[in-house]
Amino acid sequence: MQKILYLFLAKLLGLYLNLLSFVYPKKASQLAYAFFSEPRTGKLSKDKLPQILKETLTETFQDGEHTFQSYTWEGNAITILLVHGWESNASRWENFIPYLKKSGSTIVAIDAPAHGLSSGKEFSIPKYAEFIHIAVEKFKPQYIIGHSIGGKTCLYYHYAYPNDLVQKMVILGAPSDFKVLLQNYITMLSLNTKITKTLEAHYLNNFKERIEDFSGRKFASTFSIKGLIAHDSEDDVVSINEGKKIAKAWKTAQFIETKGLGHSMHDDQLYQNIYQFLFETE
Structure with a gap:
């Protein structure tokens, strides 16, 4: 049940990003990258190690x-x-x-x-x-x-x-292959081609590597x-x-x-x- 809910929320997020990309493409791409690169868990507190x-x-x-x-x-x-x-x-x-x-x-x-x-x-x-x-x-x-x-x-x-x-x-x-990881994310959210291309361009511009070579x-x-x-x-x-x-x-x-x-x-x-x-x- 939890997995089904997670997939539903992922598709909902993807729908939002796809719609946003037609109005604010830069913002949609920034959000798509943030959701991909920002961990939701894993942080620690010095007081509660x-x-x-x-x-x-x-x-x-x-x-x-x-x-x-x-x-x-x-x-x-x-x-x-x-x-x-x-x-x-x-x-x-x-x-x-x-x-x-x-x-x-x-x-x-x-x-x-x-x-x-x-x-x-x-x-x-x-x-x-x-x-x-x-x-x-x-x-x-x-x-x-x-x-x-x-x-x-x-x-x-x-x-x-x-x-x-x-x-x-x-x-x-x-x-x-990093391309597999990125493609899994794109597939899970059903992201459109416009966002997909900007995500790939981000890695090329920032890390100087094509995702195929990473x-x-x-x-x-x-x-x-x-x-x-x-x-x-x-x-x-x-x-x-x-x-x-x-x-x-x-x-x-x-x-x-x-x-x-x-x-x-x-x-x-x-x-x-x-x-x-x-x-x-x-």
Whole structure:
């Protein structure tokens, strides 16, 4: 029932934007982009942090007009960076942290733009990648783990900021092609051609990339580091075909297909597989 209501509201919103585009096309496009790029949930309050984040050393970093938050569980010289997905925050790793702690490693998690304790209302992959870049320069992680759009951002980060610091990367339930994400949004709202073209133009003008080229498989095809890609066959948010696209292009990565985990990818066996990949294989 909740899903039906959500779809109905999405269609209603799309109808409003389509009608608005004939009268105020610029306003319609701005609203369409805002609904696509502004998360509705995932923010945190400093006064009400989840318990898992209260156990950390916190640090706030400045990036231009934005700030982003990091959380560190101190350990040895081996460092792991955790990158969460859409409408989430650093606490999403709560179930995974105990497995990583067994290694004795230092664990660092960050909040994405407009998520957790990080500033802003708008999320974008390039801005998130800037946050990752600053975190890598500061904490020098050997391993990076990303979930969902956070995983896609990890791919873009390593493509845009190539370095020798990161040795292994784990990507969980991540989309490959940005065009698929945008098209899903357009289809869900039944947006007209006029708004569709302006949305595509926005990304070209602001990020200097055609959406066809903003592809995880394109980024991964340039990698020589070792990777682990995991995707669930019953993921109803990001199709498993997206994970397979990345795996096919990334020649030094292995692919794990899970079943019954959905998009969240929380699972003891998967955590053990990731642990083994990071710490028990060369």
